Amino acid sequence: MKGISFNTWVYSSFPVWVPSYPLEEVIKRLSRMGYDGIEVGCASPHAWPDYLLKERRQEIKGLLKAHRLDVSSMLPAPGGGPGVNPSSPTKEEREFTIKHYKDVIRLAHEWECPTVIWIAGWVVFGTSQQEAWNYSLQGLIECAEFAKELGITIVVEPTPTDGNLIETADDALLLAEQSGLDNVKVMFDTFHALYRNEVSSDYVYRMKDKLHHIHISDVDRLPPGQGTCNFDAVMRALKEIDYKGYLSMEVGFNTRKADPDWYASTSIEYLRKKMDEIGWIQTK
Numbered sequence: 001m002k003g004i005s006f007n008t009w010v011y012s013s014f015p016v017w018v019p020s021y022p023l024e025e026v027i028k029r030l031s032r033m034g035y036d037g038i039e040v041g042c043a044s045p046h047a048w049p050d051y052l053l054k055e056r057r058q059e060i061k062g063l064l065k066a067h068r069l070d071v072s073s074m075l076p077a078p079g080g081g082p083g084v085n086p087s088s089p090t091k092e093e094r095e096f097t098i099k100h101y102k103d104v105i106r107l108a109h110e111w112e113c114p115t116v117i118w119i120a121g122w123v124v125f126g127t128s129q130q131e132a133w134n135y136s137l138q139g140l141i142e143c144a145e146f147a148k149e150l151g152i153t154i155v156v157e158p159t160p161t162d163g164n165l166i167e168t169a170d171d172a173l174l175l176a177e178q179s180g181l182d183n184v185k186v187m188f189d190t191f192h193a194l195y196r197n198e199v200s201s202d203y204v205y206r207m208k209d210k211l212h213h214i215h216i217s218d219v220d221r222l223p224p225g226q227g228t229c230n231f232d233a234v235m236r237a238l239k240e241i242d243y244k245g246y247l248s249m250e251v252g253f254n255t256r257k258a259d260p261d262w263y264a265s266t267s268i269e270y271l272r273k274k275m276d277e278i279g280w281i282q283t284k
Contacts, residue, residue, distance in 0.1 A: 001238070001282045003036025004271055005072035005246040007215070009253035010260045013043035014077040018256050023047060027063055033265050034272075036282070037072030038064070039248045040113070042104045047074070049103035061111055071113035072246040073155075073213055074104055078119045078162075086139035087121030087132035087165055094135055097121075101143045109150040115213055115245075116147060117187065118156045120166040120175060132165055133175070141179050148183045155187040155213045161195045168196070169206040176210060185212035189250060190229055194219055200229055204237035211243060215250040216271070223251050223266040224274075231274060239280045247271060 012020035023046040040047045086097045123132040144154045160167035172186040190200040218227030252263035
């Protein structure tokens, strides 16, 4: 296991705007708490590619190096004004989404990030499930081919809480398989598994051979150990399959009441303790 990472959403951007912190400040705080990686949400004010000029990209990369913080993964912000729905019935939106994904992939390459998350989109009324699936698959193939040239892996995430296209482990595995590309893998978020009243550790075993990334979150986007998810079973399952990726916290961003530092510090304290309990040593 490479280490523990933290997603930047709760420090601003998606879908709640405040409290809001610059990316530079987030990097410093997560480094002080002992995180190994940062998962960057590609939205303003953190990393909307169009807003990051070459000089600022280099400054942020230097800051990451100085604070010994790797970019574990990156993901777009679906929804909102631009949509960013690869399954949209609107051709122009699909084309914009592909362009945006390629911009995110380029940025990931510049920041030495190995993984970009594919949010497959959502079915719009009047579009069949199969049509939406085909649109998403076409976009995935185009983006993954582009990513492969840069040495980046694309991971498909089931998002049943927010979407209606890729809802289960099997959905994600099937879309990844149909891409026909070896740099397309899968991931899952314990929060989404809980939403479906499924056992999160079962996802580990189901995705085993293609599991490349994971989001850790308890019920209601609480830090692990604050709700009902059996993280002891999740961590032991990950250790058993010899999981090689990051444990990436995606917590707290569903409410403006959140104190980002509490979510970040509580999450890493719990996971470090749990790793010690089960004797799981990271490889980084």
